[in-house]
């Protein structure tokens with residue numbers, strides 16, 4: 001466990017995260033989905049923190065918060081730093097939010113000092129996909145991908161993304177103006193790891209070098225329903241038994257390949273009665289790895305094994321691909337700079353792959369993007385027990401300040417500034 005060193009600035013960051021967690025759609029626990037009323041309170045609170053810096057917050061047409069800390073010279077390009085402000089239901093206080101609050105802390109720590117580039121804090125309106133079942137609505141607007149089709153997606157109440165934007169007092173026709181221009185130098189995101197790896201390595205921080213690609217599929221095993229008492233074992237076509245054999249194969253395949261994770265997270269059986277052999281078993285499969293080849297091979301192997309198991313048991317099996325997302329590499333120059341900043345902070349320059357998707361993955365389509373992970377105590381996230389250690393937050397602030405200073409004096413970054 002990290003030692004409990006606390007500093008004022010780290011405690012302030014943690015207090016602010018807890019404060020934002022109080023802006024919730026639910027009276028018990030934190031739930032703040034895309035452009036829900038508590039999102040406005042969240043924006044107002046952040047604007048209040050920014051005002052002593054002379055920095056104004058503005059909300060773009062997709063509901064993202066932006067706050068520009070100017071450069072030493074007018075019209076200089078800007079570096080974006082941020083994360084998302086929406087949450088899952090019954091959320092913790094730090095997923096996403098910490099990245100926005102840390103960005104504000106970095107501006108405060110500059111104490112009025114201006115850099116050769118502007119720093120733009122960004123708080124994305126939607127990353128989790130809770131309200132519309134579609135994640136990354138906020139960051140999609142910044143890369144010019146929030147299109148007509150996405151605007152017409154509906155939530156459970158039948159309200160479209162377009163309508164939600166209008167109801168928040170924003171104009172969906174202005175979304176194209178939210179797209180980043182050539183004056184965006186890159187995107188940097190601090191985020192909790194949301195897993196147990198850094199804690200197991202006793203590392204407070206890490207540079208993310210890639211966001212793992214993922215495949216999501218649905219499998220349906222079809223058998224024959226029959227009486228659980230009168231049908232002998234050798235005369236059954238049991239869909240659940242076939243699915244169960246295949247679930248074992250999923251676990252074995254993933255255990256046999258370093259870095260591969262595969263999960264059957266959902267299983268539904270029909271007709272679903274204690275005394276009836278199942279006619280149908282529907283399962284989901286989620287496969288992730290930093291190598292797209294390794295991931296697609298694993299998926300092909302598991303499809304083959306499902307067919308082989310089904311054939312041997314007198315079943316049939318169908319699969320349907322829901323998502324196939326390639327691995328997104330983070331910017332090598334920024335990763336190198338983060339490693340250097342980690343060393344200056346007294347941390348090992350540990351690199352890791354993110355198994356979860358993040359806004360940085362979307363921003364990387366348009367600008368150089370990089371992420372810094374903070375150790376997540378007990379690996380717990382998407383739960384009220386989610387936490388961070390003040391000592392790790394302090395290291396993140398230190399690391400962020402070193403990084404800004406390095407970029408300010410880096411010849412390579414100056415080339416990027418001059419090109420923008």
Ligand SMILES: [Zn+2]
Pocket residue numbers: 084095096127191
């Ligand atoms: Zn997040």
